[in-house]
Amino acid sequence: MTAPQKLNVVGTSVAKIDSMGMACGLEQYVADYDTTGALIGYVVPSPHAHARIKKIDATRARAIPGVHAVLTWEDVPRIVHTTAGQGFVEPSAYDSFVLDKKVRFVGDRVALVAADTREIAEEAGRALDIEWEVLEPVLDPDKAMEPGAPVIHDEPEAHMPIPVPYDAKKNMAASASMGVGDIDAVLKGSHLARKQVYSTHYAQHCPIEPHVCMGYLDPRDRLTLVSSTQVPFHARRITAQALGIPVKRVRVIKPRVGGGFGTKQEVLLEQMVGALVLATRRKVLMQFTRAEEFLSRTRHPIKVTIEGGFNKDGTITGVRMTALSNTGAYGSHGLTVMCNCGSKVLPLYRMKTVAFDATAVYTNLPVGGAYRGYGATQAAFAMESFLDEVAHEMGIDPVEMRRINHILPGEGSPVFAALGEGKPGVEQKIGSSGLAECLTQGAEAIGWHRRKEPKAPGAKKRGFGMCALMQGSSIPDIDMAAVSMKMNDDGSFNLAAGATDLGTGSDTILAQIAAEVLGIETSDIIVTSSDTDLTPFDVGAYASSTTYLSGEAARRAATTVAEQIKKVASEMLESHPAPETIELRNKAAFGPDGSSVTLGQIALRSLYESKQHQISSVESAISKKSPPPFSAHFVEVEVDTETGYVKLLKYVTMLDCGTAINPKLAEGQVEGAVVNGISFAMTEEYIFDEKGRMRNTGFADYKILSTADMPEMVTRLIPTWEETGPFGAKSVSEIGINGACPAIANAIFDAVGVRIRHAPFTPEKVLAAIQAAKQA
């Protein structure tokens, strides 16, 4: 759509519609529902990283008073599926069962228990008599595909449901490659060619509410699941599939969600709760502890190698990116996360020749999954560090390096068409980009020129770093969202969406978009999301799709309703103006002569008086494009050369998300993502023992940032207009997390001249690098 003259509701920071209820402690999360009489569901965790269950006897466990069910692999249907909450057919390996006779990481499912209390359930777990065949684990992703490595998925059912390379016998969970032009020749012929390896580490999303799901049978014997999920419709489908029951027998209700960030794009608890409900015919509540949450889903650790060629002026001739992703014990999101390494990073820069090769390997370590940034986080660290290295070597200002190479409106990238999610992507040209402005304003806000000032004497050295970023908005040609609306007696509306607000504020944003179309206030729209029985389909909250795609569905649903309203208004207005000449504003319909009827009057007529009908609509949106939001991050750090401690002094984020439907909520998305990114870059880390057991499964030893760790933050939205988005909007939620790793690494280099290519930047690591550099 083209930019309208004036927007009334879109672009204003109305309060998030559920925030007052939350602030008063009234909004309900799963555990706040009526849990009277609920049994506690519990997953008996594997003590081994890799082992076969030769025999399992639950007799003693079942005899414990207060134990209502103990399920082993012998008690549940053996149906292979993926837990990745993606569209059907999922582009993730089918390698999971509700329960299996093999365990593949420490914490994997051995059995399920439903008991009166958690303590009793744990006691039942200890009372299981298990004969193990302990197998050699694969703990090093670099060695996972070596000949003779233990095979993690040796079950015959394991397969990839879509036609992409998959070889379980070699521990290969997926591979993908694409290329345009002859990269080797181009690199060879370039003025300068360099190659460098970077890696990122395991991390967890750490929503403050861990995974939680409550299930029960309703009076019609349907399995109802109240679940903290980002993907209610996928959860319904995959639960039905995994339990071998029809979709129509499952209902998923999503209440308020205490944060997700991708980890709740996984269908993890639903099928286990379902199995326990069907076995006991009782209400079952399953809540992960924080320790269990760390072993739920993680960010895939990825080693990214970049080879790049450059002309004398710094322009890029070609890039080859190679990614080795550790997907852990199961292949959930293994293919798509690593594809995003290429597709959400390489198109940022103009290049005619490009190659991308990626492999995801199985290991006996925690399972990767969807995590805000989704591969772009890992690869942006590599690409943006690499460009910084080359810029320094060539004596080019890092900001200038981006300027001369970054993609501009009207330009395309061969990567868009070549690389999709397990299939070719969709060709697109950039419509809107505020990146140039992001670079200008960011450099100014941080005081980029101060970089040239001589370093102060003493142990503490200051430095500046920056990076540029892009992401996408929805998965083109795959994602679908639908919204329904109906008009009530007083001219208010119900809006039902499968879109999933997990704290992001999407309910509010959909209401704002619909209100803008209808000339009303956000408060005249009552939003319901999401309930698979009541709301239309939506793929759910992932891939930065909700504002762009579900928002477009809301715009269309409101537009259809507006047309119906105008028809009734035309009958009611004395001059019977043509419906298309009628304007909706201030909760009324205005004819060209200025005469008007209120929406309330229109509603009453349509419901009770004449040509009665329900003014209503259901509209769908699919995406043909995935317009990238763009961003530039700048950071100033102070590195203590005696301790290796890196202090962040100031962090600047400039971001183009098209139109910010609600600027305050958009800023909140950016700030939250940025701080999560800083936390990932600086402190978060999984520590394993030699047996593959994670040792720091709590916030005492796995540090996420608190108010005490905050640098000065500057966040600014740079408005652009994206033609294909609702009221010019693009996505905002993910991109902000990708910048901290490269920007901070680049700043550390600027401060002390050492290059840290393996995140996180802990004091020990930085100090070791400083000392190594001194010795060299």
Place this chain on the structure above:
Amino acid sequence: MRFNAKINGLKREIECAPGATLLEVLRLMGYKSVKQGCDREGTCGACTVLLDGTPILSCITPAPRVAGREVTTVEALGDPSRPHPIQAAFVNAGAVQCGYCTPGMLLSTKALLDRNKKPTDEQIATALSGNLCRCTGYVKIVEAVRNAAAALTEEQKP
């Protein structure tokens, strides 16, 4: 075990198992604003309540310890028809995303502003450092506390 305590201004008789935590007891009594975010290890702050006006972590507090004392949860601050200025400030600043950390944040804020009418940003950061939030990045939370302090000062002017 049986004991008396005041909860949100009401005298209540409480019965619980000897080992029960205050978190469990409050939730069972229906004060569901009190959340759990870690494994009763006092590391997330989601379960923060006020005990005689001082923030405590209810997940590591044995319930009987509140005998004869007064517990405050967010339910007591205000409701949507009459929100407390701190609640209003959080809503208006956009400091509430998923809302799961919010009750704890609000109570830590209340305790801070009860004893310090005009806290510096550093004092705010220190007072809230035990309340983890993964959604907001804290910027708008600190802003909300600043605004709440101003609103409360304004309110107290004659």
